[in-house]
Amino acid sequence: MTISTTKKLIGATLAAGVIIALAGCGQAPTSKPGGSDKPVDSKFKPCIVSDDGGWNDRSFNQSAKEGLDKITKELGVKSLELQSDSADQYGPNLEQLVSSGCTYIITVGFNLSADTIKSAKANPKINYAIIDDLADGDQDGKPDAPNIKPLLFDTVQAAYLGGYAAASWSHEAGVDKVGTFGGLQIPPVTIFMDGFVQGVAKYNEDKGTDVKSVGWDVAKQTGSMTGGFAANDTAKQTAQAILDQGVDVLLPVGGxxxxxxxAAIKAQNKGTLLMGVDSDLAVADTSVASMTLVSIQKNIGEAVSSAVKDAAEGKIDTTPYVGTLENGGVGLSSFHEFESKLPKGLLDELKKLQEDIISGKIKVTSVSSPKA
Known part of the structure; x- marks a missing residue:
C-alpha cells in the first residue's frame, strides 16, 4: 500500500479560533471513503467487535463503529457488530463473526489482542484489523499473524498539547493544579496520561510557573485507575479523590x-472543567459540553473507514497504520464555547508547539508509544 498524502483535519482553522491538526504524509491506508475505485465483491462482509464500554461510550468503541457504519453505507455492503460487555465475551464474539461469514474483522482495543491473534491464526483466509495494539504477543516487533493490520495512534503528541492547554487555563484561573485518572492501566490509556503530564511540565518550563499535575507519575508509571471502563461508583470515587486535591481541570481516560x-464535578459545583479523549466529547455528549474545555482526539473512525474501503477493493496491506499530529491521526478538538475565554496567545502557542513536534524540534514520546 502506498503512503497516503490525504490531509485529514481535526477541528477547524486557527482563523476560526481553534487548533488545526496539521496534516502531512503518514502511514494511513491508501483510499479515502467515497466512491469505490473497484466493484466490491458481493461476498465482502466487514464486521466489528467492541471492548467493554459499549457502542455508546462516546469514545473509542463508538468512534470505530461510526467509521464502519459510514463506509458500509457508502460501499453498499452489510456489516455485523457485536458488543462485548466483559472480557470473557471477546473469544465467543469473534467465533460468531467467523461463523457468520465475515471476511474482514475489526477488533476494538488492546484488550482483544490475544483473542484476535488466536482467531486470525485459526482463520488465515479472513483479514483482521485491531485498534490500539500491534498484535505482537511474542514481542518480535510485528503482528503475530500475517492477516492482522494494526491501527495505532501516537496519542502522546496530542495529549502533550492538551496538558499544555490545561496548565495554561489553570494558571490563568489562579489555581495551578490539574489532574488525570484512567480506567485500566494499559498503553492506550497511559499514553494519554504521559502526554498530559509532559505538556503541563512544558508549560511550566516555558512560563516559569509551577502548575501541579496529580493522578499520574510518568517516571514510575503509576497513578489513579478505576480498574475498568464502566461509569460506576468506583469511577466517581476515583474522580472525587482527584477533585479533592484542588484541581480545576480533570482528564479522565477510559471511555x-x-x-x-x-457527575462528581457537578456535585462539587466549583467550576472544574473536563477534558475529553478519543472523540470530540463536547459534540459526542452535549450534556457535558458546558464543562468540556477541549478533547484529545484519535481519528479512529477515519482509520477504520479507510482500512475497510481498501479491503473491499482488494488492497490488503497489513503494514501498521500510526496516527500522528503530522498525518492528522491525532489532534486537539475545538475549544468550542471556551475559545473566547482562553488565555491570550494560547492558540498561537499550541500551533507553534504542534509545528515543533511535527518537525522533530520537540521530542514527545511515551513508553506506550506505538513501536511500529
Missing part, C-alpha cells in the same frame, strides 16, 4: 468513565 467524572 464512559468521563460520565462519572462529570
Amino acid at each position: 464512559p468513565i468521563y460520565q462519572s467524572a462529570g
